[in-house]
Amino acid sequence: MKPYHQILIVECGEPLVPIPLEQFGVELPHPYQKLGAPYREASPYYLRQTVLTGLITAQNYLQQRYPGWRIQIFDAYRPVDVQQFMVNYTFAQVVQGQNLNPSTLSDAQREAIWQEVYQIWAIPSLNPMTPPPHSTGAAIDVTLIDTTDYPIDMGSAIDELSPRSHPDYYANWSDQPYHTNRFLLHSVMLKAGFRRNPGEWWHFSMGDQMWAWLWNQENPDQKVTARYGICNGDICTI
Structure with a gap:
C-alpha cells in the first residue's frame, strides 16, 4: 500500500465528463490506445466535473502569464484494466531493456x-479503498505547449522510468530550463487547487486519496477525506 491509501474515501457521486479537447493540447490517438490498451467503451479523455473545471482554471492562469500557451493532456481517466495493461507493458519493457529472458527470471529479479515499475505506476487494485489515482477520474498527466503547439521541454518524457521523473531532479542545473518549466506547470496547477505527485513532474490530482494526503500534510489542522473513489465507465462508487 502507498501512504495515501490510509485516506478515507467518501464518494461524492460526481460524474465523469468529457474533456473539451479543442481547448487543450492532446495526442490522438491516445498513446496507450496505440499500444493496445483495453479501453473498450471508455475514453481516456474524461475527468470528474470539478477536476475538469480546475484544469480549465489552471490553463487560464497559464495564459495570463503566457498568452497562447496551453496545457497538453497526456492522460486522464484510466480504467483499472488499462492500468493493469500498462503495468504489464512497463514490466516487459524493463525486462527487455535489461536484456533479460522473461521465462528465466529469478524471484529476486522479478x-x-x-519494485522499479511501481515507482511510477500505481498497483491496478480493484479494492475500492485503494483505487489507482487515474481510475478515480481525479488524476491527470499533463505538460505544456507554446503558441506553435510545440512542447515545452521538461527534461524527461512522461512515464519515463528514471530519476529524471522526480519534479526537482533539475533543481540545481542552472544552465538548463527544465526546472523553470516544471515550476511553471506546477504553479498554475497548484493555484487551481491541484496537488502534484511527489515523484512525477507530470501527475496532478484533485479530490482523490493522493490529493487529500498531500493536503493534510500541508494543512494538519484542516484535514480532509478523499471525495472520489473508483470509476467503472460512468459509475463511480466506494
Whole structure:
C-alpha cells in the first residue's frame, strides 16, 4: 500500500465528463490506445466535473502569464484494466531493456523489476479503498505547449522510468530550463487547487486519496477525506 491509501474515501457521486479537447493540447490517438490498451467503451479523455473545471482554471492562469500557451493532456481517466495493461507493458519493457529472458527470471529479479515499475505506476487494485489515482477520474498527466503547439521541454518524457521523473531532479542545473518549466506547470496547477505527485513532474490530482494526503500534510489542522473513489465507465462508487 502507498501512504495515501490510509485516506478515507467518501464518494461524492460526481460524474465523469468529457474533456473539451479543442481547448487543450492532446495526442490522438491516445498513446496507450496505440499500444493496445483495453479501453473498450471508455475514453481516456474524461475527468470528474470539478477536476475538469480546475484544469480549465489552471490553463487560464497559464495564459495570463503566457498568452497562447496551453496545457497538453497526456492522460486522464484510466480504467483499472488499462492500468493493469500498462503495468504489464512497463514490466516487459524493463525486462527487455535489461536484456533479460522473461521465462528465466529469478524471484529476486522479478521482485526487483516490480519494485522499479511501481515507482511510477500505481498497483491496478480493484479494492475500492485503494483505487489507482487515474481510475478515480481525479488524476491527470499533463505538460505544456507554446503558441506553435510545440512542447515545452521538461527534461524527461512522461512515464519515463528514471530519476529524471522526480519534479526537482533539475533543481540545481542552472544552465538548463527544465526546472523553470516544471515550476511553471506546477504553479498554475497548484493555484487551481491541484496537488502534484511527489515523484512525477507530470501527475496532478484533485479530490482523490493522493490529493487529500498531500493536503493534510500541508494543512494538519484542516484535514480532509478523499471525495472520489473508483470509476467503472460512468459509475463511480466506494
